[in-house]
Amino acid sequence: MSPAPRPTPPARPQPPYPLLFSPARVNRLELPNRVVLTAMVTRLSGADGFVNQPITDRYVRYARGEPGLIVVEATAVHGAKSGPLLRLSGDEFILGHQQLLAQMRAVGPGKVALQIIHFLKIARSGWRQTVDMLTRAELTEIAKAYAQAAARAREAGYDAVELHMAHAYTLSSMLSARNRRRDEYGGRSLEARLRLPSEVLVQVRAAVGADYPVGVRFDAEEAIKGGYGLTAARPIALRLAQLGADYLSLSAGGKFEDALHKIGEPLYPYTGYSGDRTMPPAAYSNGANVYLAESVKQYVNAHGYAVPVVTTGKINTPELAETILAREQADLIGLARALLADPDWPQKARAGRADRIVRCIYGNICKNLDENFEQVRCGSLWPRPFLHAPDQPDDNTPPDWPDADAELTVKLQDNGAIRLTWRAARDPQGVYGYEVFRSVNQGPFVHLTSTLTATHVDDVALAGNHYVYHVRAYDFAGNRSAPSQPAGCTIPVSISVPPGRTLTLDGQVAAEHLS
């Protein structure tokens, strides 16, 4: 413990985010705001592919938070065997989607799209089917399946359909610079790699009509050796715009080529570096992939196409989202893990209560669950045994500390990391978790991370600086406890710093650039 600046006062309602909460047009559809829940696997479906209760619960929960557009997870256009995955490969699946939509629409104003996907076979041996193995007849079947599934999505009542052309799946593998086909659908020509994705988009459009919103998601960078980068992504985007795509949702990576093979399990994408680029972990800067969207958007706009571009990847705050829109780096803000962590992110931000958001820490436990073929939940932040984000109860009583003292202690470890421990808080309806705030050298307190348990190790503190922490407990309603008494320590300098030199950080700047 040491002298410390005063903790920040409890947050006041903040001004809203005028660009983020302005409507956006996608074809004839008007989105009430610019927050897009990008498609994210849940592994909640049954193997039969029908909408079930856990799927319904998950998406109704999202709808309640009021994002402008919810993209329901990748749904197979074909009947291939796979793990738990929604399907729309036949009319028998439509009813479930209608019922899902009815329940989502009852709780929120957001529009709802369905992402549809075709994928190839994988085996536990590590073998996988690649696009160069497909016959021309099979390519024809794939385009037809996309068109039929899109028509079913419309029939089910979805506001839009999104064609999955990203990551490790069939259409992305056609676009890939590593497409090894030698015919008009691949080989060493961008036009040939574009052919099947173009045909799919055209046939989908013919099936759903001119006025039905059709979006496309694809990789702005493959992030694998020999993969394509922006020089291909820009013309790919333009082609999709020219063929009438109503929005372009940009992702990165997520490929099979660098996937780690676990013996006895099918090869799974996202397990290599390219998967880190899809879902940037905490070590990446906020908005890590925004530069990709900016470049693609500039190119498409310069050609006269105003098609909205969705950017995603560790966009951690409404402030950052608003800045991206203000800089015209993108038109729509894709959030996935941030909305998994807290589906109420949009309505809290709009209400000027961004301080109540349960902030994703990009710990990627969700990603690890998926990689291990387990149901996806927020393992970093949701208390067990929640399978979905907790609802906000009607509760105005914040948590507090026993004897009004959190007993926050900090301990400097040998390796220079700082271990924080504190007492568990109390709340009549249960404590949800804790937020850890840090001030460097008398600078402002900034959210460092959130935890489920009453401990954290700060491994990014630097020698020669004074760190002060406080923690706040929060409950399921979002009520915050008073901040704990602060606790701090200085990391000693054990290297011989030359005279006149200092390792001191500017507390204000450090706060602005936490990640």
Place this chain on the structure above:
Amino acid sequence: MSPAPRPTPPARPQPPYPLLFSPARVNRLELPNRVVLTAMVTRLSGADGFVNQPITDRYVRYARGEPGLIVVEATAVHGAKSGPLLRLSGDEFILGHQQLLAQMRAVGPGKVALQIIHFLKIARSGWRQTVDMLTRAELTEIAKAYAQAAARAREAGYDAVELHMAHAYTLSSMLSARNRRRDEYGGRSLEARLRLPSEVLVQVRAAVGADYPVGVRFDAEEAIKGGYGLTAARPIALRLAQLGADYLSLSAGGKFEDALHKIGEPLYPYTGYSGDRTMPPAAYSNGANVYLAESVKQYVNAHGYAVPVVTTGKINTPELAETILAREQADLIGLARALLADPDWPQKARAGRADRIVRCIYGNICKNLDENFEQVRCGSLWPRPFLHAPDQPDDNTPPDWPDADAELTVKLQDNGAIRLTWRAARDPQGVYGYEVFRSVNQGPFVHLTSTLTATHVDDVALAGNHYVYHVRAYDFAGNRSAPSQPAGCTIPVSISVPPGRTLTLDGQVAAEHLS
């Protein structure tokens, strides 16, 4: 052949690049301009580690082109066995460096730095030593070896020394998020990972004095799974600035962790995706890593440090270099492959003759030669059997075409790529190569690629567009032939484009965004 726009007239002298050719200060050193030849392996040294004739020839050739700073390739601070690699592990190596410098200084005004490196053991089995295997005594030895080598670099007369903390080598592996040490030099703490690099910088400074320029090269992103990104790169940069680094040269990737192991050969970095990030191939956009430098520079500058930041990675033209400086995304422009392709790049640009630059096409044959343990040359552009970039002879006679006709023909292939062939040009002193220019839909002709032989396949042409090409031959003096007669073709649209839609590109925009 088809109707075509007129070819562009022969290039006129262009205005120079005022920022690129303004001086820059590095400690007490004044660089005459802002072009930096970043360190690049040559494999020209003998296994004994002494400066030899091929090394001398290579660097004298670079010096003649007049970059502001030449960083001589990674030179070992220790005596470990390795392939062809310069050494400065003992005083006996100093004389050779003195002689090299005398010859470089005789031909150009550029300043010269030496990059010094420590690396760990690798075996043909694929085994490699990692930093967690090093004893504390070995760490002490490493810091001492850096300090001694830096003192020898100063004694040899180098204008600066650069500490290699990038890619797959010892100090980068200490900084790495995948450093597995559990003590004060690693484990899960950024401060601990910074310790040895900090100690090395401090001890080097003590050895060379306050007024001797000491630069550091390190990764702004590791580009491997679990590696660090900008959130660590920014504080790493700040620490180096605080400890008195005189410039920060940013690279990316180049790691062992994703290297491809060739049976029977030692594991070699740069062979995986992370190596593509170090030396972005043609599929990446120009200035592919500039966003990393911009972020690091902002952070360091915001803390009050004006230390110059070097950015590198597919900076293909003086125009782009000038733009980067104008936008304050970096302070110095690192070129490696571009100067390998044409060491005269700086003086041609300064003289307003950028049109005479032999333009790197980022084909990475140089990288492949290195990966195959062969001497590094520009295999894309240098005529065989040149081991170094050809000198510019005194010659004002441009190449021409037999019978004044290049007989340029274009042939559309089944996969949508366009094959160009033309007749070989003639030149009294020999033809160096050919430049291929392309116009899309009557837009301006833009340099598409350069070739050694009279053929090229354009694999990025798109359906529904009219492409016209011309080629120019160039000789060793940089003289360009008249453009060939143009030849063009339209790629037919074979997908059914919806009514009212077009696949046509805007020729002007396409020209501005070629890559």
